[in-house]
Amino acid sequence: MDSIWTRDCALPSHPRLTGELSVDAAVIGGGMAGLLTAYFLQKQGLRTVVLEADTVASGQTAGTTAKITAAHGLRYTRLADDWGWETAERYAHAMTQAIESFARVIEYENIDCDFSRRPMFLYSTSDPQSMRREAEAAARAGLDARFTKETGLPFAVAGAVRVSGQAQFHPLRFLRAIAEQLTIYEHSRVREVSSSRLTTDGGAVSARHIVFACHFPFVNRPGYYFLRMHQERSYVLAIEGAPPLEGMYWGADQGSLAIRQAGSAILLSGAGHRTGENRAGGSYDRMRRTAARWWPDVREAAHWSAQDCIPMDGLPYIGRYAADEPGWYVATGFQKWGMTGAMAAATRICGLILGRDTADTELFSPTRFALSPSADTMLADGLEAARGLTRPWFEPPRALLSALPDGHGGIVEHEGKKAAVSKDKDGNVTVHRCRCTHLGCQIEWNPDDRAWECPCHGSRFAEDGRVLAGPAQRGLDEEN
Ligand SMILES: Cc1cc2nc3c(=O)[nH]c(=O)nc-3n(C[C@H](O)[C@H](O)[C@H](O)COP(=O)(O)OP(=O)(O)OC[C@H]3O[C@@H](n4cnc5c(N)ncnc54)[C@H](O)[C@@H]3O)c2cc1C
Ligand code: FES
Known part of the structure; x- marks a missing residue:
């Protein structure tokens, strides 16, 4: 995609x-x-x-989605709580310097990449207190941040943090x-x-x-x-026909979306999950329904997904x-x-x-x-990976090949063995080993992207078995 x-x-x-x-x-x-x-x-x-x-x-x-910002979610509240104010200030300084470095390189090299300065808004429709705390923390760390309820979004928020002097561009x-x-x-x-x-x-x-x-x-x-890391996948929907937005946005509530203008399109992103844990699917459809609620007459221009590494601290x-x-x-x-x-x-x-x-x-x-103090996250992370490495090998295959509907994929019994099997809409079958080639976890089918994903550290494989994303470096059928 x-x-x-x-x-x-x-x-x-x-x-x-x-x-x-x-x-x-x-x-x-x-x-x-x-x-x-x-x-x-x-x-x-x-x-x-x-x-x-x-x-x-x-x-x-x-x-x-190429928002160039130092406002990274509720980062400054967390940094101050976990590491103290000096760390929060250093982080804010490093990321603000990074924004200015982009501006300098773009000017120096005269790059035409739609670089534009925009405010970044972190918003919540239910929890003004956490927005107030983050506004105070971000301002104390050194960002030009304040609490507001005026965002320009097509829905009311309970509170938001507005951070000035941020930017966006066309990354490619x-x-x-x-x-x-x-x-x-x-x-x-x-x-x-x-x-x-x-x-x-x-x-x-x-x-x-x-x-x-x-x-x-x-x-x-x-x-x-x-x-010390896992990966999380998120989905992006590009829509055309909505009124332009001034800012860039990131939602703090469960299930909320990040939003930005990109040319004539608006990008909505979210529906995140640990890579390898999207067996139910439906991520794009949920975003389409949300977009239609906010802007009933828009049309879809594109959709895609990507993932990133999440360190434990x-x-x-x-x-x-x-x-x-x-x-x-x-x-x-x-x-x-x-x-x-x-x-x-x-x-x-x-x-x-x-x-x-x-x-x-x-x-x-x-x-x-x-x-x-986030060491509990580390522990949870390690346990999750360890569970991924061991648990599924003791589980029986989830179904027989014949029970897998056309157009779907899953871990099924095929010729007496557990295998990763996908079927196209005409019922043609593709079979792979179901072990990730990184460290051997059992892979899982992502129905939204028609790809195989590893829940342990986030490797991804195409339906034909090629590596799409590491840490794995070999396809599902390649020998060591
Ligand atoms: C949906 C989504 C939206 C996002 N939006 C934003 C945003 O608005 N603002 C923001 O700041 N960040 C955003 N991010 C995060 C950002 O996109 C990523 O952090 C960033 O693109 C990662 O860049 P990278 O160079 O580390 O990785 P990549 O772009 O993946 O580059 C790594 C490269 O290494 C290559 N490679 C791998 N193994 C080997 C090997 N063995 N030999 C040679 N090459 C190899 C790969 O092919 C790949 O091209 C977003 C992430 C997601 C998932
Ligand atoms: S075992 Fe590490 S990514 Fe699959």
């Missing part, structure tokens, strides 16, 4: 890596985080290459201009990483500095990112990958705020590589181990 960005912005193609290269820095992943990091490194004079498994910006960045037009300046290899999945060498199917790169900007880091040890992982691999860096855990997150990562990783630690290096450091 194409997003409105991919529909109206084709990116030039790049060659596959063949042979051997030696560079200063190699970036794994050509999404927002990878391209920005490569851009800054190259501007600093480092010979840099980007290795992309598929095509540039074809990952989660293609499905973003921006990245097209950035990518033009870089050396990029597409269809070049990195299969192995040793201390200073990366191997793809067609070639190899030696690099003093290696940046994992591949969304979910796929090297399990060292780093152990699979123990509320802060992204930006910095050194692991203590015992000093030349490796990572940018991940953006919690659906990966525009400012990617910019913050790119500038910080570039600073680290050049030997310039910033004051907040420690704040985002992946090697931080201070346990915040």
Whole structure:
């Protein structure tokens, strides 16, 4: 399912890596985080290459809604509660700097990408108190934030936080201009990483500095990112025909939607769930019903979905990958705020590589181990993954193949074995092994996207078994 960005912005193609290269820095992943990091490194004079498994910006960045903001949900109340005010202030400062860095790059490179300054509104239709608390926390952390009930939305809110000076853009037009300046290899999945060498199917790169900007880091040890993150998927509906909206919006209530204008369309996003836990489906239909309630005469222009990594303690992982691999860096855990997150990562990783630690290096450091009061979330996360790894293997298949309706998928008994089976609308059957190729959890069918998903760490596979998203790097039928 194409997003409105991919529909109206084709990116030039790049060659596959063949042979051997030696560079200063190699970036794994050509999404927002990878391209920005490569851009800054190259501007600093480092010979840099980007290795992309598929095509540039074809990952989660293609499905973003591209609000460039420091107002990340009810973040400042949580940061202040869990980590204290100094952390909340540093976070606000880092994300505000990231907005200004986008503005500077866009101006400097003269990029036509619909960049526009907008206020960001966090809203609730039921809980004004949490909005008041967040307005106070965000203002105390340093944002230009205030409580209001005036939002411009087509429904009344009980309260909202208005944050000025935020922005939005067309992410792919921006990245097209950035990518033009870089050396990029597409269809070049990195299969192995040793201390200073990366191997793809067609070639190899030696690099003093290696940046994992591949969304979910796929090297399990060292780093152990699979123990400290899961992924959450959300759905986006683009509609035409509604009156234009001034602001960008994020709903705090259960089931509420994020909203922004994008050209003549309005994007609604939400219906989020842990990846691999959407067996019931119906996400797009629920959003269509909501849109029709707010604006009865609109028509659908597009729909798509994407996912992001959710770290267990509320802060992204930006910095050194692991203590015992000093030349490796990572940018991940953006919690659906990966525009400012990617910019913050790119500038910080570039600073680290050049030997310039910033004051907040420690704040985002992946090697931080201070346990915040959110440690209960960590425990819950770990338990969920552990349950995913073990439980379904003791469950029998959910049905016989014959009981699976046409047009559906599921874990069924096929030829005496448990298998992942999908049927098209004419009843043609596709069969795969039902083990995720990352660490072996049982995959689940997502009826909204007709894809297989792993509830443990969020890997995704197409109906034909190809990898759509990591940490898994092999298709369902590929041998180790
Ligand atoms: C519905 C939705 C809406 C969102 N809206 C917003 C928003 O409004 N504002 C905001 O700030 N954030 C938003 N986000 C979050 C944001 O889109 C993401 O955080 C961001 O796009 C992640 O970028 P990335 O570069 O880390 O990952 P990606 O864009 O996924 O890039 C990673 C790349 O690495 C490649 N790769 C993987 N493995 C390998 C390998 N082994 N070798 C080579 N390449 C590899 C992949 O193919 C991919 O292209 C949203 C997220 C969702 C789900
Ligand atoms: S994503 Fe880790 S086991 Fe599937």
